[in-house]
Amino acid sequence: MTTLATPHTQDTTADTGTALRFITCGSVDDGKSTLIGRLLVDSRAVLADQLAGVQRNGETDLALLTDGLSAEREQGITIDVAYRYFSTATRKFIIGDAPGHEQYTRNMVTAASSADAAVVLVDATKLPWAAEVGDGEVVASTLLPQTRRHLLLAHLLRVPSLVVAVNKLDAIDDAALAFERIGAALGDFAAAAGITLKAVVPVSALKGWNVTTRHQDGKGQDTGWAGYEGPALLELLEQLPVTQPDAGQPFAFPVQWVEKFSGSADTSQGRRIFWGRVASGRVAPGQRIAILPGNQQATVARVLTHTRAEAAVGAGHSAGIVLDREVDVSRGDWLLATEGFEPxxxxxxxxxxxxxxxxxxxxxxxxxxxxxxxxxxxxxxxxxxxxxxxxxxxxxxxxxxxxxxxxxxxxxxxxxxxxxxxxxxxxxxxxxxxxxxxxxxxxxxxxxxx
The missing domain is CATH 2.40.30.10 (Translation factors)
Structure with a gap:
């Protein structure tokens, strides 16, 4: 059997001072929107009037905090990616709620392409985890096709941290057995596909168990639940690393906008400024660069930051580049290191x-x-x-x-x-x-x- 190769792992830094971008994904009705609603409510990121607006029959419908399109509210599904923001005492978060329907997979791909982490939800009530045949032989739990597809896509898109949240275990009598067998199915699939899972966490998004705080008994003491005694989901997210830019690769810069000189006082000293975001490497005055297309070469005369200060700029940051001579460069062209690329x-x-x-x-x-x-x-x-x-x-x-x-x-x-x-x-x-x-x-x- 041929399997996908494990991708190169980017260097990451657990910089908890930087906002973590993560998405929730998985199959239809696995509780993604409800989970995000729970994170927002329990972290006190929702105002009282917002909560009042999502009351249905006297109860709070957490999913409505992210499902903002009228079609989503009417049909009870997520269609487009909804972004929400919240913070804890130690970190800021940007959440993307990705749709679970197969026909909206393109929206999940868009959200995953810029994510630092993905939380893939699995609905424990949908899987045949408890089935037994003959003499106590157990039928192995299987994963839904969209769960597999989202795990594969997040892996292919190099989302650095993949966490699985097994949801709705509060609706199952033997939560520990269900969590054990579903966890085994996830482990088998991940091993076969070359996927590394950061953690598998049992949660109840509806009741808030293991979401922002660990499950507690009636006396307010932390207790294990479903055979799991690890950290709550939010505790894990607070410690995940952010994706670092490709600083170790040759310099590459896609030109987004060309600014013409506006006068003798302009910092470009009469030459055009090429603006964009450094895709990889680093740019500093004196560097020799090549232009694609055209294969012309020039030397970097000045580098401007987004505030127009003169300084070297690294991958992931916006820059304005002034060359030592006038060359034909327009939006869509690339400025590249003279070595390291073969178009x-x-x-x-x-x-x-x-x-x-x-x-x-x-x-x-x-x-x-x-x-x-x-x-x-x-x-x-x-x-x-x-x-x-x-x-x-x-x-x-x-x-x-x-x-x-x-x-x-x-x-x-x-x-x-x-x-x-x-x-x-x-x-x-x-x-x-x-x-x-x-x-x-x-x-x-x-x-x-x-």
């Missing part, structure tokens, strides 16, 4: 196909890399991944919400690195040239070889 026109890539129209080899799409658009087509499909068995299968097309590997042919070369090495430089999106819908998330594995 490629054919790529091996993992794709998460998001469009309702299936991927068919030979069809033309637009590919977006940084701020640069180039035409692209899928030369061939290498395989499709079976999310149930994790085996690779031959495929003539990729349907919506499937994961596979393809060879991508580009009309113009792009300076890319493998996604396992550099998150920004190794990711693209494909956009349908006719409907303008986002068709796929593309994660570069390597340059194609023949």
């Amino acid at each position: 490629q026109r054919e790529l091996h890539a993992t794709v998460a196909w998001l469009d309702d129209e299936p991927l068919v080899p030979g069809r033309l799409y637009w590919a977006l890399h940084g701020h640069r658009w180039v035409k692209a087509k899928v030369a061939r499909i290498v395989y499709r991944l079976n999310i149930h068995t994790l085996e690779t299968e031959d495929a003539q097309q990729l349907e919506a919400n499937t994961i596979g590997e393809v060879v991508l042919a580009l009309q113009q070369p792009l300076a890319v690195l493998p996604f396992a090495q550099a998150r920004s430089l190794g990711s693209l999106i494909l956009v349908d040239s006719a409907s303008h819908k986002t068709a796929a998330a593309v994660l570069v594995r390597s340059a194609a070889t023949h």
Whole structure:
């Protein structure tokens, strides 16, 4: 059986002074919105009038604190990603509530692409954890397809910390047995897929057990529950590391905006300023850089921070770059280190196909890399991944919400690195040239070889 390789792990720092971006994901009705509502209420991030607005039949419907679209409230589902903010005494948080329906997987991918952590919920009441056949033989618990898909996607997108919250155990008589068997199923799947789980935590989002505080007995003492005596979910989140930028990679800078000089008093001294966010590496005056496309070279004369102070700027931060001479640079171009990149026109890539129209080899799409658009087509499909068995299968097309590997042919070369090495430089999106819908998330594995 062929399985997904474990991706390169980014350097991370448990900087609890920096806001942690995390998402909740999983299958439909696993309690994602309710969990976030519980975190917001118990951390006192909800005003009294907001709580009053989510009362239903005398009870508080926590899910309504994140389901803000009218269609979401009418249907009782999450459709789009809802972001909420809260803080504790030690940390700030940005939460993305990702939808569980398969047809909205594209929204989950969008949220996961910039997340530091993912909390994947599992509804214990939906799984056959307690089934037994003949002579006490136990039927192994299985995971729902969307749970598997979200774990795989979060893993592929290099979300650094994956936590599983087994929810609704308060509705089960033998919570400890259920948690044990579901935990075993999660461990088997994670091992087969090469996924590292930070923790598996039993919770009741509805009652608040093990969410912000550890489960307590009637005397207010911390007690183990469901055979688990570890920290509550929020305690774990407070200690998770934030994602560090790709500072150790060669310098790369996608130009987002070109500012023309405004006069002799301008800090650019009459030259244009190229603004954007440093994707990798570091830029400082005196560096020799190359421009893609065009392959011209120039020297960095000045580097401005977002406040227009002159200083070197590292990956993940905005910068304005002034070159020592006038060259043809516009939005979408890349400024690159003169060594470390070999622009490629054919790529091996993992794709998460998001469009309702299936991927068919030979069809033309637009590919977006940084701020640069180039035409692209899928030369061939290498395989499709079976999310149930994790085996690779031959495929003539990729349907919506499937994961596979393809060879991508580009009309113009792009300076890319493998996604396992550099998150920004190794990711693209494909956009349908006719409907303008986002068709796929593309994660570069390597340059194609023949």
